[in-house]
Amino acid sequence: MNDRLDIADVLYRYARAVDRLDLDGIRACYWPDAIDDHGGYHGPIDGLLEDIRGRHRTIDSSQHFITNVLVDLTGPDSADVESYCLCYLRQARKGGESDQELAVIRCRYLDRFERREGRWGIAGRTVVFDEYLRQRVTDELSPGWVRSQRGPTVNS
Numbered sequence: 001m002n003d004r005l006d007i008a009d010v011l012y013r014y015a016r017a018v019d020r021l022d023l024d025g026i027r028a029c030y031w032p033d034a035i036d037d038h039g040g041y042h043g044p045i046d047g048l049l050e051d052i053r054g055r056h057r058t059i060d061s062s063q064h065f066i067t068n069v070l071v072d073l074t075g076p077d078s079a080d081v082e083s084y085c086l087c088y089l090r091q092a093r094k095g096g097e098s099d100q101e102l103a104v105i106r107c108r109y110l111d112r113f114e115r116r117e118g119r120w121g122i123a124g125r126t127v128v129f130d131e132y133l134r135q136r137v138t139d140e141l142s143p144g145w146v147r148s149q150r151g152p153t154v155n156s
Contacts (some may be wrong), residue, residue, distance in 0.1 A: 003079070004071045006120050007113050011083055014122075015064035021056055021150045030122045031114060037126040060092040060100075062150065066109075077115040084108055085127075091135070102137045106130040126156045 010029050017025030030036070030045045041051040056062065067083040087105040112124040141147060 003073060003115075004069075005119070007071050007079060007081055008066075008069045010113070010120055010122065011066045011069060011081075011109070011111075015066050015085070018052065018056075018064055019062045019150070021053075021062070023053065024136050026052065030125075033115065034122055035124050036122075039127055039129060049083060056089075056150075058092050059089050060150070061088070061090040061148065063088045064082070071113075079112055079113040079120075081111040090139075099136045099138045104133045104135075 014026060015031040016022075017029065025070050026049060027045060029046075032045065034045050035043065036045065036048045038048060038051065041048055065086040066083050067086070068082075070082045072080045074080055085102070085105075085107050087107070089103040089105070091101040091103075093100050107130055108128045110126045110128060111122050113124040115121075
């Protein structure tokens with residue numbers, strides 16, 4: 001196994017799970033005793049999931065891009081990981097409006113990973129924010145194209 005690739009895979013699975021609002025998928029990336037400091041939320045994974053559920057209830061499109069993954073193996077079963085994240089979060093249209101609010105967030109994940117039971121997971125996370133931009137956008141996607149939907153399946 002390549003530990004660095006396995007750790008990066010957890011990060012990518014986290015991004016996909018958040019974008020699909022797949023709470024079980026998010027949970028699978030963390031150890032049950034993990035603590036997350038995620039901007040307005042600080043605490044255990046169960047609270048993080050409720051926080052995400054609440055903050056994302058009005059978001060109709062979410063994309064998290066994970067890049068620049070740097071893994072410092074600190075022991076055979078531990079690693080400090082820093083990765084960049086670029087998020088696009090679009091609010092659902094409000095009654096009759098043709099445009100929507102789009103938030104663009106640049107941040108970094110400072111993670112402590114641990115390997116337990118033969119797999120890597122997040123044991124602790126601090127999100128360090130660089131900026132949060134908001135703008136009004138008009139989605140001009142053709143109605144005949146396949147549109148993504150938020151949900152836990154691969155075709156979502």
